[in-house]
Amino acid sequence: MKIYGDKQSGNSYKLILVTSFLQIHYEWQDIDTKKGETRTDSFLQLNPNGKIPILIWNDGRVLSESNAILNFLAEGSDLIPKDAFERARVLQWQFFEQYSHEPYIAVARYIKHYLGIPEERRTxxxxxxxxGHKALKVLETELEKAPFLVGNSLTTADIxxxxxxxxxxxGGFDLSMYPKIQDWIRRIQSLERFKPMHSV
Structure with missing residues (x-):
């Protein structure tokens, strides 16, 4: 199978992590979004939405949206709870990530880290x-209750x-304000087969 992504993208990194944890073999295709490589005719044939990551499965079928791909790859593993309610909690956190977390944390990171906060984007x-801080406070509160977001072990919600x-x-967020999040980050980084960002 092939994964099309950008090593600097958190959404692509989710798939790098899950394939490492589960020892899934794949071929990586680097896509440079800043050069417009997601807007080419060939890419838009794969994903008309013009976004990464995408997965091309062994039989040629294409799947987009990072959390959908993540859950698909983790299906049947310990990263997906067997209990239906716990699986729903994983989805709850993934919807939270896409609607209440990523639009703030990821966009602020892009503007500051990659663009250097140009004046026209300062506001x-x-x-x-x-x-972003509202989302981090939600995470901090949850991580006061358990070591991971859904119970006592890693799930795709955590990834x-x-x-x-x-x-x-x-993106300018001071994580020292969130000790439980810092502990959680270290906990994940200490797991066997953890792979840091930017490594494919």
Missing amino acids: EYESKQEG SLFAYTHVAHE
Whole structure:
């Protein structure tokens, strides 16, 4: 199978992590979004939405949206709870990640870390801080109850939220304010077969 992604993207990193944890073999295809490689005709034939990551499965079928791919790859493993309610909690956190976390943490990181906060985007960058801290506080509160987001072991919920949270400082978020999040980050980084960002 092939994964099309960008090593600097948290959404792509989710798939690097899950394939490492589960020892899934794949071929990586690097896509440079800044050069417009997701807008080419050939890429748009694979994903009309023009976004990464995408997975091309062994039989040629294409799957997009990072959390959908993540859960598909983890199906049948210990990263997906067997209990239906616990599986729903995983999805709950993944919807939270896409709607209440990523739009603030990831966008602030992109504006600050990769663009250097150009003046024309300063107001947008500053507007992301409140929403980002709100999301981090939600995570901090949950991680006061258990070592992982859904119970006592790693699930795809943790992988989804870890991807951009562990680099939130690159978007101007001071993680020293969130000791439980810091513990959780270290806990995941200490797991066997953990792979750091930017490594494929």
